[in-house]
Amino acid sequence: MLNESYRRMLDNKSVIRETFMYGKQRAAQIGYENVFDYSLGNPSVPCPAAFTKAMQKLLAEGDPVDLHGYCPSQGDPTFRAAVALHLAQKFRLPYTKGDIFPTTGAAGAISHALRAVTKPGDKVLTFAPYFPEYGPYVAGTGAELLVVPPMAPAFQPNLEMFEQMLTPEVACVLINTPNNPTGVVYSADTLKKMAAILTEKSAAYGHVIYLVSDEPYRDIVFDGKTVPYPASFYQHTLTCFSYSKSLSLPGERLGYVAVCPGCEGERVLVDMMAQISRFTGHNCPPSIIQRAVAQCLDTTSDLSVYETNMKILYDALKNLGFEVERPGGTFYIFPKALEEDANAFCLKARQFDLLLVPSDTFGVKGYVRMAYCIDTDKVRRSLPALEKLAASYR
């Protein structure tokens, strides 16, 4: 018989997906250029030329049996060594090849990291608002996701509530900085305090509480700043990364888990994740992509368009009287809706062909997410629609 728990999920439509599909229909009616679709977090800039060149060189010069052959179950050694070196240089932590586990994107990374440090029945703590796929990632391990309430308007983690909710049943804490959907970067101060709480509670409970840090937007950061690196503050950190955004390769499914040097279980965690792969049918990301990306670690796509778009949107939203935090990174902004019900607000926005995502899907009420990974020209052309939307509430 069909598995009913998966079967029933087909009745729950994703709001993001529904909005995107509506956008496609509407584009067929009035033209793609007239639909201001801020629904999907899909990179809008090409991968760097260095990636294409690396692929072409591998295909032209590599021995196909070797190039397309099975990776060891811990991943391609060249890629692992290159990532370790990159992280060691960037964050001044002594990562080595053995700390790196290549995965199919951040989805694979988070799924493996969570399975490694939880057992069924454990609790996993995250902070609202949060990426909705954390729900299935955690459910897949048999653990339970608990959510620390949000702290508007700045959306730094609510550390007071965090400390209260960090009970002995919590096996790990899952964070996301720069954050989807808010665009907020966790400050060094926040991470320092969070680490202190984790260290204290770990000692009090007699077991290490792991930090799983989801960082696919690490390279999209604004105002010339750098993103404070969570593992620098707390050594029991499994850092989950993806090249989907940094190199604009979301379809090629490459990411990694980096086990922080000094992390409890450092010696066995990567081997454990290779075992976990056997139970999910994951078995390594594609070989040629690992090898090509290994040659592009010190570059990124031209990500400047996201900052340009952010500034235009942030200024416009502020001028229109929206309550909104200025994003420090990502390609998201998270203004407060102009009525209590964010779903109603998003339906109203559709009247002006503005496609926004209500915050309910991220575990918070009353806000909307705008994904501004679109052409700057379209962002500019969307401003009159945004103005009409705001005017309709005056």
Add this chain to the structure above:
Amino acid sequence: MLNESYRRMLDNKSVIRETFMYGKQRAAQIGYENVFDYSLGNPSVPCPAAFTKAMQKLLAEGDPVDLHGYCPSQGDPTFRAAVALHLAQKFRLPYTKGDIFPTTGAAGAISHALRAVTKPGDKVLTFAPYFPEYGPYVAGTGAELLVVPPMAPAFQPNLEMFEQMLTPEVACVLINTPNNPTGVVYSADTLKKMAAILTEKSAAYGHVIYLVSDEPYRDIVFDGKTVPYPASFYQHTLTCFSYSKSLSLPGERLGYVAVCPGCEGERVLVDMMAQISRFTGHNCPPSIIQRAVAQCLDTTSDLSVYETNMKILYDALKNLGFEVERPGGTFYIFPKALEEDANAFCLKARQFDLLLVPSDTFGVKGYVRMAYCIDTDKVRRSLPALEKLAASYR
């Protein structure tokens, strides 16, 4: 805390892997060419030039944002449509795009198919000898793997025992033809009888028993024959395929589940598997590989070396008095060991630098698997070692 069930697995070394690592050490001592390593099922021939050309064309001409972009969660539409057309033409079954779910190799395919048609506590039935990874694939779903005992010497499925063991708790049956480790192709007669039993028991129990058919070796078939296609005999079949062997692309991780037209739940199964991906972090195989392979479906690598090797080895084993079934496909042969304990036999073989895998790892005692995906020259040069091994038992 670390998940102890995955942690403990690190203490159980894989015999195949241990044999392979021994071979590497031994090669360092006496030279790679003098170690007759039959341990690993790793394709020894290059991918077809058509694949490399398709990749190069995509990289040269494709729009990178589109080419490397996110796939829909059901997979790349071009690849899905091409696979459906290919299967429809080859097997005269009306597959359409909606029946095809692209996966990261056969591992991903089997894991998704099993999760779709079982729930925790169900039983999954397979036939010994069987690929050892079926253990974790089934365990990952929460179901229990039951094994129908083998039927030497021909190693067709034991249908009498199958019928007895096919109780109401069995949600699905997992088969593998052409078979790893025996090289045996399930006959049309076997599949016809198996289908009749499945149909009868499904009716008796009031629920469809699914067939999950693992077919990565479908294109490696000998003597100009074709492999009977299980879904042609039983419509409630989820066919799991991989391009690892047919196109020699094991590292690129591409395969699919094909839901047979008329299969119970056909309309929802692919969408369900897309949901299942969310729980395992799988989320589609690589985009560029799907697109390149879509252009190569009617070709394969030059697989003839496997048949050449099979004939040399089969004749040699027969001449030396081994009890052995002539493989109909794959790159494996499965002779009976010359002593009761296959492990002891394999250790003895190492004295002649012959690396074989004992059958215990495949759920059968007293046999060995030889993976002859190696150079024909080496197969020939290994014959004196095989002869010395046999002589040592006279």
